[in-house]
Amino acid sequence: MSREKKNNRRSKGGGSIFATQNGKYKAQLTIGIKENGSPKKITHTCDTKTEAQEWLKKKQIELSTGELTVKGDIKFHDYTNRWMNRNKKRRLANVIKAKTFAEYEQVTNSVLLPYFGSFSLNKLDTNTIDAFLQDKTTAGYASKTVKKYKTVLHNILGQAVKEGIINRNPVDYCMAIRQKETNRNIIAKEDISRILAEAKAISDKRRNLAEVMDRAFSAIPFL
Numbered sequence: 001m002s003r004e005k006k007n008n009r010r011s012k013g014g015g016s017i018f019a020t021q022n023g024k025y026k027a028q029l030t031i032g033i034k035e036n037g038s039p040k041k042i043t044h045t046c047d048t049k050t051e052a053q054e055w056l057k058k059k060q061i062e063l064s065t066g067e068l069t070v071k072g073d074i075k076f077h078d079y080t081n082r083w084m085n086r087n088k089k090r091r092l093a094n095v096i097k098a099k100t101f102a103e104y105e106q107v108t109n110s111v112l113l114p115y116f117g118s119f120s121l122n123k124l125d126t127n128t129i130d131a132f133l134q135d136k137t138t139a140g141y142a143s144k145t146v147k148k149y150k151t152v153l154h155n156i157l158g159q160a161v162k163e164g165i166i167n168r169n170p171v172d173y174c175m176a177i178r179q180k181e182t183n184r185n186i187i188a189k190e191d192i193s194r195i196l197a198e199a200k201a202i203s204d205k206r207r208n209l210a211e212v213m214d215r216a217f218s219a220i221p222f223l
Contacts, residue, residue: 014029026044029059074165080117084105121165124166134175136149150171150177
C-alpha cells in the first residue's frame with residue numbers, strides 16, 4: 001500500500017514528500033484552495049528523495065516570488081463572472097446582504113469589467129491597478145468611491161489567490177487612496193490687516209467709553 005496520506009489542512013506553500021510503491025519519491029505542494037474549500041496541489045515524481053526535495057524547494061520559491069502561476073491565463077472577465085455567480089449563490093443563502101451584492105454587481109459591471117475585462121489574471125499587476133485608481137481620482141471621483149472600487153477588486157483577486165489561480169493579490173501593494181482636499185476660504189493679507197484695524201478701533205472706542213463713564217461717575221457727589 002502506498003505510504004501517501006492526504007492532508008487537506010495544509011496551507012498554501014506547504015509541501016510534503018512521500019515514498020511510492022515503486023521506490024520513487026513524490027513531492028507535493030499546496031498552491032491554493034478550491035471553491036469547495038479543499039486544497040489545490042501540484043505534484044512531481046522523482047527518482048530520489050534529494051531530487052524531490054530540490055524540486056519542492058524550487059517550487060516553493062517560485063510560489064513565494066510569484067513566478068509559479070497555475071491557470072493564470074484566465075481572463076478577468078471570465079473569472080469575475082464566475083465570482084459573481086458564486087456571490088449570487090451566497091446571496092440566495094443569505095450569506096451576504098442584498099445591499100452588498102447589489103454593490104458588487106454595480107461596481108463589476110459598470111467599472112471593473114470595462115477597464116480590466118480583457119486582462120489575464122496573471123498579467124494584472126500593481127502598476128496597472130494604480131493607474132486605474134489614479135485615473136478615477138484625477139477624473140474627480142470621491143475618495144470613498146475609489147476606495148469602494150479598490151475593495152471590490154481586492155475581493156475578486158483575493159478569491160483568485162485562494163483558488164491558486166494567482167499567487168498574490170496585486171491590490172495589496174497599491175497606493176493608498178487619500179481624501180481630496182476641500183476648497184478652503186483663504187483670507188488675503190490686506191483683509192487680515194483691515195480686520196485687525198477694525199477690531200483695534202472697536203477696542204479703542206470701548207476703552208474711551210469706559211474712561212468717559214469713569215470720569216462722569218467720579219464727578220457725581222455722594223452724600
